[in-house]
Amino acid sequence: MTPPVRLELVGIGKRFGAVVANDSIDLRLRPGEIHAVLGENGAGKSTLMLLLYGVLQPDSGSIVWEGREVSVSDPGTARRLGIGMVFQHFSLLRTLSVRQNLQLAYPDLDEQRLAQVLGDFDLRIELDVRVGLLSPGEMQRVEILRCLLQDMKLLILDEPTSVLTPAEVEQLVAILRKLAQRGCSVLFITHKLDEARALCREATVLRGGRVAGRLELAGSSDADITRLMLGGEPPPAQLARAAAPPGATALQLRGICAQLPGQRRGRLENIDLSLASGEILGIAGVSGSGQEALAAVVAGEIRPSAGSLWLDGEDLGRSGVRQRRRRGIRVLPVDRLHHAAAAGLTLDENYLLSHYDDAACHSGPWLHWGRVAALATQLIQDAAVRAPSAAAQARQLSGGNLQKFLVGRELAGAPRVLVCYNPTWGVDPGAQANIHAALAAARNAGMAILLLSEDTEELYRLCDRLGALCDGRLSPQLPTAEVDRDLLGQWMTGAGGSSPQRSGACA
Structure with a gap:
């Protein structure tokens, strides 16, 4: 029957x-x-x-x-x-x-x-x-x-x-x-x-x-x-790495302690981290382990209670979001519709949110909307974003297409440091391959990239070094080839005696 x-x-x-x-x-x-x-x-x-x-x-x-x-x-x-x-x-x-x-x-x-x-x-x-x-x-x-x-x-x-x-x-x-x-x-x-x-x-x-x-x-x-x-061949399983070794240290965090306002789990405890030009440093961790706080500290959205942050040897601890962006630090948050983008704004308006200081968007002291629209349109083409035009609202795009646009927006202008949190969350294999290729190309061109991800496959595919956050504490960061999945799992769960590089608790 x-x-x-x-x-x-x-x-x-x-x-x-x-x-x-x-x-x-x-x-x-x-x-x-x-x-x-x-x-x-x-x-x-x-x-x-x-x-x-x-x-x-x-x-x-x-x-x-x-x-x-x-x-x-x-x-x-x-x-x-x-x-x-x-x-x-x-x-x-x-x-x-x-x-x-x-x-x-x-x-x-x-x-x-x-x-x-x-x-x-x-x-x-x-x-x-x-x-x-x-x-x-x-x-x-x-x-x-x-x-x-x-x-x-x-x-x-x-x-x-x-x-x-x-x-x-x-x-x-x-x-x-x-x-x-x-x-x-x-x-x-x-x-x-x-x-x-x-x-x-x-x-x-x-x-x-x-x-x-x-x-x-x-x-x-x-x-x-x-x-x-x-409708075609699947993306390649691996991405070509840069032939040259990483360059000088671009970003350094020393003894950072921080807490996301109003949250009990979003904390960081004595974080030491160095990120070099021309490398992707991957930080694994289950949701709520401190990734959001780490991204917020680097962006300047929250000020740590202890420790310091350095870019190219200069202490940026007192600088805010706009100052850090001008110095070349860009952060792509995990929540693309509520944090990384303004859902009700058009794509050219969302482009401007990240490039309002760029000379290419102005004519003398005045904002030039024609140039902004042209730049956003070029980004849509270059990043293979499926959108009717730069006048489409962000909320009208599928998740993968919006994410391709946002990654391309932050890569535009070649920032010194890029922090990405779950950059391919909820996107299809084609969009994921495009985003991974863009990040690898930026790394190969000398950009320093900090990749915070809950997708271990993504981390092993892209990263030169790997570490993990667990309850606000950061493991050692080792070359990817030296970190097998058992060790990474121990770091992510705090098992096996893994510990932060600095001892002691934050005040």
């Missing part, structure tokens, strides 16, 4: 002006099936899920739910049908606590049910902490928790593991399998093929808004899947 079909999408189409986001999409999903949806950024995956969840309305086609054609007019209708969704970009109210955000979705919040789900996930979420004080990984866990409190028949997950640690990914895999065993269907949007293989038997691949293929994951190689996603 053929198993029943829970969800069937028939000929789904969606346009945004001249842009075709979805073109005659067909998809079927059965009870208890975990189905992967793969595709590069801009392929139409998120648009399709927003149509299914009622955030957007299709221009053509039909949604058949448990044998009956339905109109999902809004997210409330989706939830009443039993559909839940975890968004890639957080939809939490940052001024409210975790508990208050949950109560917005569930006014009669069942505390017993809440405790049960927290226990199943081992999420360890502080319910009375303001969401704006959480790290990206913690915010993602709140999104997952909010969705799991619902009695679901279908769970949509849009890049749910982008900011999760390996242990948290394992916990997520376990709960999804448990949900599937109870008959809940799952649509799992990801760029990580190993995760898709671990969870899913089949995958639908989208490219250019159309279904490029539906395949059995067990019988398909990574290269075959990537080729289907990109």
Whole structure:
């Protein structure tokens, strides 16, 4: 007997002006099936899920739910049908606590049910902490928790593991399998093929808004899947390193102690770090280990309580953000929509945010918008950003395309030091390859790059030296060839007796 079909999408189409986001999409999903949806950024995956969840309305086609054609007019209708969704970009109210955000979705919040789900996930979420004080990984866990409190028949997950640690990914895999065993269907949007293989038997691949293929994951190689996603050959596995050894020390931190305002986990304790011209120094660490604080200290957004920061032998401890940017320090934060970019501004306006002091953007003392637009347009072309024009708002771009734009924006003008925090979070293999190639080229040209990442594959692929943060303490930083995965794991967890280079605690 053929198993029943829970969800069937028939000929789904969606346009945004001249842009075709979805073109005659067909998809079927059965009870208890975990189905992967793969595709590069801009392929139409998120648009399709927003149509299914009622955030957007299709221009053509039909949604058949448990044998009956339905109109999902809004997210409330989706939830009443039993559909839940975890968004890639957080939809939490940052001024409210975790508990208050949950109560917005569930006014009669069942505390017993809440405790049960927290226990199943081992999420360890502080319910009375303001969401704006959480790290990206913690915010993602709140999104997952909010969705799991619902009695679901279908769970949509849009890049749910982008900011999760390996242990948290394992916990997520376990709960999804448990949900599937109870008959809940799952649509799992990801760029990580190993995760898709671990969870899913089949995958639908989208490219250019159309279904490029539906395949059995067990019988398909990574290269075959990537080729289907990109419409061409997959990116190279390794990047060429600079032939010349690193140059003189560009950035140096000595005994830095710092604390992110209002956060208990965002601290740094006695950080010693040296970064040379022409090298990429990678710092691993699970979310909340101190990466955000380290990026903020280098940027000048927070002032350390102890220690000093030097650029090319000059103490910059008293300089602010603008002074450091003028001296050649650029920082790309992890939160691209709320920190690295202004979502409601156009791309040329976002370009100006980082280049307002550049002579190329002015005519004498006056800002020259024509030049700004031309520079932003050239960046869009050079970085292979898919955008209608420089007049498009940042929020209109897919995550990968916005990230390519932001990386290119910070690389423009060849800064002395670039700090990147999770630069390829939530982007597809093609966008990731473009960003990695841009960073490697900048390193080879003599730039000093500090790469803070929770993606160990990215670190091993790009970095000349590796270290790790754990609870605000920094491990030694050794040549990448000398750091095997066991040692890096010990540094990341504080196991094996790893310790910071300086002893003692910050005052």
